[in-house]
Amino acid sequence: MTPPAPAIIVKGLTMAYGSFVLQRDLDFTINRGDIFVIMGGSGCGKSTLLRHMIGLKQPASGSVWYGEADFWALDEDERAAIIRRAGVLYQSGALWSSMTLAENVALPLQHYTDLAPEVVAELVAFKLSLVGLAGFEDFYPSELSGGMRKRAALARAIALDPDFLFFDEPSAGLDPISARNLDQLILELRESLGATVVIVTHELASIYAIATNSVFLDSEAKTMLATGDPKTLLQECTDPTVLNFLTRGTGQREVRTV
Template sequence: MGEPHITVTDLTMAYGDMVIQRDMNFTVNRGDIFIVMGGSGCGKSTLLRHMIGLKQPAKGSIFYQNLSFWDASPKQRRRLMMKMGVSYQSGALFSSMTLAENIALPLSAFTKLKRHEIREIVSLKLALVGLAGFEGYYPAEISGGMQKRAGLARAMALDPDILFFDEPSAGLDPISSRLLDDLILNLRDNLGETIVVVTHELPSIFAIGNNSVFLDGESKTIIAQGDPKTLLAECEIPKVKQFLTRGSSRNDDKLASGATKA
């Protein structure tokens, strides 16, 4: 633990001529729970899409350990991508397959496991996300929160080194969202995984994150990074302060618990 796992250098992201973010530099260490935060539309999800290899950077590179993702050969890239698990915002489960088939898909395609072994791994993964017994259900038959957890079970199917979460708690009730946070912490503690979370849910940010970057939509670059709790206590940049205290820029300590307002 502690060694750099993902290193982003001079990354500029753009759609055509429209630059989303420029000159981004940061390092995610092994075993980190790394938060990407920022206001709506600042490019959080775009950054995630760059990190998981769905979109090529306009400039700069993303290193996994010492291997630059976009300079690697297609084969190396596929290898790297198999070591990543992605939990998408809406679950992104294949709607025409049952939960078991969804999770079994990468297992049957990329491992030599036998059918009954796959079945057992599928049951285990579903049990891990609290969905024991739901193997035969179709995504449309379960609730949104369950879909999200099933999506996570699929992301974990191949025992990835790095798990990416896009807005894991969006659309979840506070208790489910808290359970998901606990699950993320558990995965990191028990498996030593590196976890990257895109979110703007303050309670989650403080509960799980131990490192973060703050993207700013106006200046189009990272304006703060570090442990979110330290940022809350020490960061003097008004925008960051405002974000982390839920809109208030005053320096009262009652605002530290501002997340519970409203």
């Protein structure tokens, strides 16, 4: 069997705010087609790591590679070209409240393509239908439930058919059923787009339901303690901090998805 091709490689990455080191010596590989989870306890630097990977914060040292490209060694235009291949879903959704869903989803298409307005409108309707929001083009974010706003933000994130999808706590604020539906939607979109997905989360149900690979960050050690499929880590990892997290402190190695 041909081994999976690396999509993103993080090498020797150190994250810091001034003299304060948040994480050091991070080394892991995200393979093409992975649903890769960045996990760990509160305050360990999960969202900060995501910001380093999508160009919002430069690492103190180390590198992030997209294929053969050393991301932070590129100039600003070259980095922007890589990020245009990515869609991002922020924890809050970050929809423009003064715009309808159609206007929100159309933004990246209008900004990065020369498509005619009628083609943009067709694509917007298609993207909203993919996330179960057909017919909601003229609704404003305030008129939707939290789960629907997350799905609308996801429609915007996939507007340009990205190679990479980055999600920051996508299930935050959702009830268990909405969170499970969002997990299923992420799986379906990964299959239909062929995208590589990177998710920041501490929700074990989501981790076990959809993740194929992961890295575990620890705030006390200030480095990663494990990497690999979370279900495999649950069965094989001997680090007590990782095991405590993956079992909610019970030490029982059964997969729990609800």
